Amino acid sequence: MDHAARSLRVSLLGALGLPLGGCCPSELPTATETTTVSLDALPGDTGDTGDAGDTGDTGDTGDTGDAAPGVCPTDAAEVAALFEANGVYAYWDDIELVQQSGQDCTYSYSYTYNPCCGYGRPYLDEAGHPVEAEAGAIPGWAGQARPITHGLGAAARALAGAWWRNNALAEHSSVAGFHRFALDLLAHGAPPELIEAAQRGAAQELRHAVGCFSLAAGYLGAPVGPAAMDFGGRAVIARDLAELAAWTARDGAIGETIAAYLAERALADTTDPAVRAVLAQIVRDETEHARLAWDTLRWAIEVGGAPVRDAVRAVFAGLSEPRLQEREWIPELAAHGVPAPGRELAEARTAISEVVLPVAAALLSARAA
Ligand SMILES: [Fe+2]
Numbered sequence: 030m031d032h033a034a035r036s037l038r039v040s041l042l043g044a045l046g047l048p049l050g051g052c053c054p055s056e057l058p059t060a061t062e063t064t065t066v067s068l069d070a071l072p073g074d075t076g077d078t079g080d081a082g083d084t085g086d087t088g089d090t091g092d093t094g095d096a097a098p099g100v101c102p103t104d105a106a107e108v109a110a111l112f113e114a115n116g117v118y119a120y121w122d123d124i125e126l127v128q129q130s131g132q133d134c135t136y137s138y139s140y141t142y143n144p145c146c147g148y149g150r151p152y153l154d155e156a157g158h159p160v161e162a163e164a165g166a167i168p169g170w171a172g173q174a175r176p177i178t179h180g181l182g183a184a185a186r187a188l189a190g191a192w193w194r195n196n197a198l199a200e201h202s203s204v205a206g207f208h209r210f211a212l213d214l215l216a217h218g219a220p221p222e223l224i225e226a227a228q229r230g231a232a233q234e235l236r237h238a239v240g241c242f243s244l245a246a247g248y249l250g251a252p253v254g255p256a257a258m259d260f261g262g263r264a265v266i267a268r269d270l271a272e273l274a275a276w277t278a279r280d281g282a283i284g285e286t287i288a289a290y291l292a293e294r295a296l297a298d299t300t301d302p303a304v305r306a307v308l309a310q311i312v313r314d315e316t317e318h319a320r321l322a323w324d325t326l327r328w329a330i331e332v333g334g335a336p337v338r339d340a341v342r343a344v345f346a347g348l349s350e351p352r353l354q355e356r357e358w359i360p361e362l363a364a365h366g367v368p369a370p371g372r373e374l375a376e377a378r379t380a381i382s383e384v385v386l387p388v389a390a391a392l393l394s395a396r397a398a
C-alpha cells in the first residue's frame with residue numbers, strides 16, 4: 030500500500046475510533062454482472078494498451094497472449110484492453126467469456142465493490158444523476174490561481190482548460206450537495222457538530238470551484254463560470270435515516286474518499302505552483318469531507334441500528350462500474366494536475382481496495398458486534 034492510501038485509511042479509521050487491524054474486505058458480498066463488448070472497437074489488431082497502472086491488483090497478469098483476430102480474448106489483460114476500447118471501465122475479481130456472437134463478446138464477472146458515481150460530492154437528483162450547471166463566459170469566478178501557460182501548446186492548454194472547467198462544475202455542484210446534506214442532517218436530528226461541518230463543507234466546495242474556474246480561465250485564456258443551476262424547482266430530502274446514510278455512503282464515504290486520494294496522487298506529479306496551491310487545498314478539504322461522511326455513518330448506525338447498517342452495507346455491496354469518461358491526454362498535462370486516464374482508473378481502484386473497503390468493513394463489523 031502506498032503512503033497516501035495508508036495515511037488516508039489511518040485518518041478515517043482514527044476519526045471513527047476504530048482500530049487499524051481486523052479489516053476484512055471479503056466480508057462485503059460479491060456481485061456478478063454480464064457485459065457485452067465488441068471486437069470492432071479495437072484499433073487495428075488486438076495489441077495491448079500499455080496502460081501503466083502502478084497497482085495492478087486485479088486482472089493484471091502481465092503476459093498478454095495474443096488472441097487471434099476476430100476471436101474474443103480470455104487473457105485478463107487483453108480483456109481489459111477490449112473493455113477500455115469499448116469505453117467500458119469495469120472492475121473485477123474474476124471474469125470469464127460467456128459467449129461470442131459475431132464480433133460481440135459477452136463476459137460475466139464478479140467483484141466485491143465498484144464505485145457508481147464520480148469523484149467528489151455532486152448534487153444528485155432523485156434518479157441519482159449529477160446536477161451541474163452549464164459553463165459559460167461568465168465573469169466573477171476568477172480567483173487568485175494563475176497557471177503558467179507559456180511553453181504549453183494549444184492542444185495542451187485546451188485539454189487542461191477543459192479538465193479544470195469540468196472539475197470546477199463538479200465542485201460547484203458539490204456546494205449544493207453539501208447544502209442538501211445539511212438539510213438532511215437537520216431533518217433527521219443530527220448533532221450540531223455534523224451540521225456545522227456540512228455547512229463548512231459547502232463553503233470549502235465553493236472555494237474549490239473558484240480555484241478550478243480560475244485555472245480553467247488561465248488555460249483557456251477567457252473567463253469561465255457557471256450558469257444558473259436547475260434544481261427542478263425543489264430539493265429532495267432523505268425520507269428517513271437509512272436513506273440519509275445510504276446517500277452519505279455513496280456521495281461521501283465513497284465519492285469524497287476517492288476524491289481525496291486522487292487529488293493527493295495528482296498533486297504528487299504537479300509542478301505548476303498555482304495548480305499545486307489549488308490541489309493542496311482540495312486534498313486537505315476532501316480528506317475532511319471524507320472523515321465527515323464516515324463519522325455521519327457511524328452516528329446514523331448508532332442511532333438507527335440494523336436498518337441503517339443494512340442500507341449502508343447494500344451501498345458498498347451493490348454498486349456498479351466506475352464512470353471515468355474517455356478523454357484525450359498528453360504527458361505534459363501531468364505537471365498541470367491532469368492525470369493519465371489509465372492511471373486515474375488504477376488509482377481509483379487503489380482507493381477502493383486499500384481505503385474504502387477496509388474502512389467500510391471495519392465500520393460495519395464494529396457496529397454489528
Ligand atoms: Fe471539492
Ligand SMILES: [Fe+2]
Nearest residue numbers: 150285315318
Ligand atoms: Fe468535497
